[in-house]
Amino acid sequence: MKCHGWVDEMLIKKGAEASLYLENWHGRRVILKKRLAKKYRIPELDREIRTQRTRHEPQIIHRAKEAGVPTPIIYMVDTASSTIVMEYVEGKRLKEILNDLRSEERRRLCHQVGILVGRLHKSGIIHGDLTTSNMILTPEGRIVLIDFGLSEQSFDVEDRGVDLHLMKRALLSTHYTCVEECFKSIIDGYGEVMGRAETEE
Numbered sequence: 001m002k003c004h005g006w007v008d009e010m011l012i013k014k015g016a017e018a019s020l021y022l023e024n025w026h027g028r029r030v031i032l033k034k035r036l037a038k039k040y041r042i043p044e045l046d047r048e049i050r051t052q053r054t055r056h057e058p059q060i061i062h063r064a065k066e067a068g069v070p071t072p073i074i075y076m077v078d079t080a081s082s083t084i085v086m087e088y089v090e091g092k093r094l095k096e097i098l099n100d101l102r103s104e105e106r107r108r109l110c111h112q113v114g115i116l117v118g119r120l121h122k123s124g125i126i127h128g129d130l131t132t133s134n135m136i137l138t139p140e141g142r143i144v145l146i147d148f149g150l151s152e153q154s155f156d157v158e159d160r161g162v163d164l165h166l167m168k169r170a171l172l173s174t175h176y177t178c179v180e181e182c183f184k185s186i187i188d189g190y191g192e193v194m195g196r197a198e199t200e201e
Contacts (some may be wrong), residue, residue: 017053033085053082055079061074062074064145066123069116082200091138098132118193122194127163128148128149136191
């Protein structure tokens with residue numbers, strides 16, 4: 001199935017691996033994620049890598065949803081063009097609002113983030129890019145995790161630790177005035193799901 005006939009196309013993010021477009025598709029706003037060809041790779045290998053990653057991300061998103069983690073709805077996957085069409089999640093990125101919230105509300109949201117990360121890890125999903133840029137607070141008050149492009153499947157304690165460590169580094173970079181408060185609340189929520197022994201490891 002080829003992706004064509006788009007209207008109101010707008011590039012919203014160009015990353016190293018993929019470009020994201022905000023599109024109008026069958027009367028609904030969607031995100032079109034297109035993985036970019038790498039000229040430095042052998043063409044056959046490049047196609048194989050992009051095809052594998054285009055298949056992998058929706059599978060991980062589906063598993064995360066089964067684990068009770070809100071994620072975007074996947075509408076279409078086109079491996080021939082390395083394209084995924086997914087739900088455009090209305091709301092604000094936590095990156096944009098976390099610093100300005102009252103302490104109590106900030107702790108509550110970070111606790112919720114910790115619960116969601118715990119559910120991922122308990123199901124063997126390592127997100128790979130746990131930053132507040134990839135967490136959207138919807139108008140209904142839900143936190144939706146996005147961008148599973150670097151995700152992998154693992155139950156390894158070290159992989160979980162790296163995921164959490166990278167998140168703390170992201171907090172230090174963007175929310176340095178409240179990083180300790182935020183990370184403590186995240187770990188508290190995480191521990192509720194994973195258990196204290198797993199969290200301390």
